[in-house]
Amino acid sequence: xxxxxxxxxxxxxxxxxxxxxxxxxxxxxxxxxxxxxxxxxxxxxxxxxxxxxxxxxxxxxxxxxxxxxxxxxxxxxxxxxxxxxxxxxxxxxxxxxxxxxxxxxxxxxxxxxxxxxxxxxxxxxxxxxxxxxxxxxxxxxxxxxxxxxxxxxxxxxxxxxxxxxxxxxxxxxxxxxxxxxxxxxxxxxxxxxxxxxxxxxxxxxxxxxxxxxxxxxxxxxxxxxxxxxxxxxxxxxxxxxxxxxxxxxxxxxxxxxxxxxxxxxxxxxxxxxxxxxxxxxxxxxxxxxxxxxxxxxx
Numbered sequence: 001x002x003x004x005x006x007x008x009x010x011x012x013x014x015x016x017x018x019x020x021x022x023x024x025x026x027x028x029x030x031x032x033x034x035x036x037x038x039x040x041x042x043x044x045x046x047x048x049x050x051x052x053x054x055x056x057x058x059x060x061x062x063x064x065x066x067x068x069x070x071x072x073x074x075x076x077x078x079x080x081x082x083x084x085x086x087x088x089x090x091x092x093x094x095x096x097x098x099x100x101x102x103x104x105x106x107x108x109x110x111x112x113x114x115x116x117x118x119x120x121x122x123x124x125x126x127x128x129x130x131x132x133x134x135x136x137x138x139x140x141x142x143x144x145x146x147x148x149x150x151x152x153x154x155x156x157x158x159x160x161x162x163x164x165x166x167x168x169x170x171x172x173x174x175x176x177x178x179x180x181x182x183x184x185x186x187x188x189x190x191x192x193x194x195x196x197x198x199x200x201x202x203x204x205x206x207x208x209x210x211x212x213x214x215x216x217x218x219x220x221x222x223x224x225x226x227x228x229x230x231x232x233x234x235x236x237x238x239x240x241x242x243x244x245x246x247x248x249x250x251x252x253x254x255x256x257x258x259x260x261x262x263x264x265x266x267x268x269x270x271x272x273x274x275x276x277x278x279x280x281x282x283x284x285x286x287x288x289x290x291x292x293x294x295x296x297x298x
Contacts, residue, residue: 013048013089015121015143015187021048021220022209028221030091030211031229034060034077038226039084047088051123051223052078054093055152059227066152069095071109078117091145092119096153099124103136110142123190125151127177131184138185146181148174149215150193163193163214171198178202190223191215193240214240 011017021028031042032053042050053059056077057069078092092113099106106124113119121143124130134144149164158164165171174194181189188209191199196216203210203219212219227233228241231248261267276284 010087012087015089017048017089018188018209022207028209028211030221030223031226032223033081033226036080036084039081039088039090042226043085043088048221049089049091049223050081050085052081052090052092052119053225054095055225059225059233065155067096067155071095071098071112074098075112075117078113078119082118089120090118091121091123092117094122094124099130099133103133106133107136107140107142110137110144111140114142121145121187123147125153127174128180131180134181134184134186144184144186145211146178146186146189147192148177148181148189148194149191152192161193163195165194165198171195174198175202175205178206182206182208188220191219 018028020026028048029046030049030051031038031047032051032055033039033042034052034056039050052074054066054069054074056073057063057066060077061069061073063069074092074095078090082090094106094109094113098109110122113122122137123145124133125147127146127148134146137144150158150161152161155161165174171194175198178189186208188211189202189206190211190213191202192212193214196218199210199212199215200218209220211221211223213223224241225233229244231243231246232251234248258267
């Protein structure tokens, strides 16, 4: 993998880049990452955007859902990703209850993600019900990415993590939500776990880009979790994901080799050590011998 962005991709990505990509038919590649190391690798690979997802609650922090993730968590991880990014657009998820209470509270929290953590945009879940909030944020100059379909913050209401809008009524409602979010000022919309045919219809109707995850190839782009792509999430791989490498197995093997060498005394070797000047070492030994003699005489 190249250590620098691919040719033609050196300019920083902005929300205008998203719109230009859709107009030109260039698909958008987005990765969800949570720390400076992941951000550096994704940025160097040439991704267009890095989503700091509230999925960090499950992937990194070990929670059973995204609901326990706080603003403090999102500020902390977004800032880390920003420090590891030079070109990709960093989009920060707004966690549960950071935007649902009121548009004004959403504005304060989104402003913190931009001003304190350095995000280039925020993402929030929901359709028509959050449109006033989307408009309030965009009117204040904060770029907003929408999120429809399977919205993890509503998992208890949805009855679990499953494909949404499979029947005609919810599918039509989702299409209406798309147009409402667009009118409110959203610069892009994530479709999570909806039928591919529905995602293609919405993509054709919208002027703004659509980013799929479990929504088929008819979207304007794709987002996947860093850990899922690289085999870092354990044995389970979501149906919508594909492992492009088994990095987790490689890491486990490397760590097991490290453990064995430490226990056998093979690591560290001389090449991992620093040595004292022989004269200084002789002086230390002489000083210690003098102290031992003094102790024996007492």
